[in-house]
Amino acid sequence: MTYLETTAQFYAEAAEVPQVGLCCVSTPPLQLPGLKIPEIMQQMNYGCGSTVHPTELFGEPTVLYIGVGGGIEALQFAYFCRQPGAVIAVDPVAEMRMAAARNLETAAAENDWFDLDSIKILAGDAFALPVPDQSVDIVAQNCLFNIFEPDDLHRALAEAYRILKPGGRLIMSDPIATCPIPPQLQQDERLRALCLSGALTYDEYIQHLVAMGFGQVEIRARRPYRLLDTYQYSLDTPLLLESLDSVAFKVPLPEDGACIFTGKTAVYAGAESLLDDQAGHLLQRGVPLAICDKTAAKFALQFPQDVMITDSTWHYSGGGCC
Ligand SMILES: C[S@@+](CC[C@H](N)C(=O)[O-])C[C@H]1O[C@@H](n2cnc3c(N)ncnc32)[C@H](O)[C@@H]1O
Numbered sequence: 001m002t003y004l005e006t007t008a009q010f011y012a013e014a015a016e017v018p019q020v021g022l023c024c025v026s027t028p029p030l031q032l033p034g035l036k037i038p039e040i041m042q043q044m045n046y047g048c049g050s051t052v053h054p055t056e057l058f059g060e061p062t063v064l065y066i067g068v069g070g071g072i073e074a075l076q077f078a079y080f081c082r083q084p085g086a087v088i089a090v091d092p093v094a095e096m097r098m099a100a101a102r103n104l105e106t107a108a109a110e111n112d113w114f115d116l117d118s119i120k121i122l123a124g125d126a127f128a129l130p131v132p133d134q135s136v137d138i139v140a141q142n143c144l145f146n147i148f149e150p151d152d153l154h155r156a157l158a159e160a161y162r163i164l165k166p167g168g169r170l171i172m173s174d175p176i177a178t179c180p181i182p183p184q185l186q187q188d189e190r191l192r193a194l195c196l197s198g199a200l201t202y203d204e205y206i207q208h209l210v211a212m213g214f215g216q217v218e219i220r221a222r223r224p225y226r227l228l229d230t231y232q233y234s235l236d237t238p239l240l241l242e243s244l245d246s247v248a249f250k251v252p253l254p255e256d257g258a259c260i261f262t263g264k265t266a267v268y269a270g271a272e273s274l275l276d277d278q279a280g281h282l283l284q285r286g287v288p289l290a291i292c293d294k295t296a297a298k299f300a301l302q303f304p305q306d307v308m309i310t311d312s313t314w315h316y317s318g319g320g321c322c
Helices: 003-016 039-043 072-080 094-110 150-163 189-193 202-212 293-302
Strands: 063-066 087-091 119-123 136-142 164-177 216-228 239-249 259-261 264-268 274-276 282-284 289-291 307-309
Touching: 003 094, 003 189, 039 072, 039 094, 063 072, 063 150, 072 087, 072 094, 072 119, 072 136, 087 094, 094 119, 136 150, 150 164, 150 202, 164 202, 164 216, 202 216, 202 239, 259 293, 264 282, 264 293, 282 289, 289 293, 293 307
Parallel strands: 063 087, 063 136, 087 119, 136 164, 216 259
Antiparallel strands: 164 239, 216 239, 264 289, 264 307, 274 282
């Protein structure tokens, strides 16, 4: 069996018997006014973070959701996208598609505003999404791409890039590893399916996005996810996994490299009231300006005395430079 087949088998089982917290750490689901999330969907919350960020779901976007699971995030997206067929959710596992469809019927009974027509569940996988080129505003996946081996991850990212409209957003939540996971764990197909041993390091993860051509990446959250201990996982030292929520924009790559926003700011502390770096950044003395990591590195060299660079907060949600 290939690791993708092992994964499909694992999720066929997880579709029939909800496995609370087995696959991923279940974060409390995003609650919204008037949204009632059925109990069964909460039990089948197999994500490690969130891909539903209310502030960027303006204008009724169309969403392609990869790996529907119990349907919780498809329902949350449908809250913001209420047109018929606005959310297309794809999953190769028939049992999971059926479970999601059942759960969404329960949600429709519990939520007056929710029309089942707004979500279309389709058979398909991350490597062949059943929609045309440049046809959706958002592609989202939660806790799936970390399972893929690097070549498959590349294929899945290329497919997401293909279907996004220019300016569209790939919204992801995945575990990342604080240091490289040893090969013997990476090759354990069941641990991979459990989202425990396929994780890349932060730098590798971001590099895959940039290599695909995403010109801007924003980090929305980074938190501890799981500890692989020395007893259960035959490791010499414990290895911490984190979950990373990110948004990658299909915008051209700037000539000097991608803009990666991790929550850094620059604060001018010099003698003048304003600092103009002649590259589009205007810093008011004492007022933090959100900057990408590339600009932070440039400022550190250019203005070592006069500009303070604050640490990454790992939470960025707009504003600032670039
Ligand atoms: C860890 S679960 C996450 C489910 C959902 N995103 C959530 O947050 O609850 C992974 C999901 O991806 C589906 N899946 C597995 N292999 C896939 C593939 N190659 N392409 C798309 N989905 C896949 C599984 O059936 C399962 O529904």
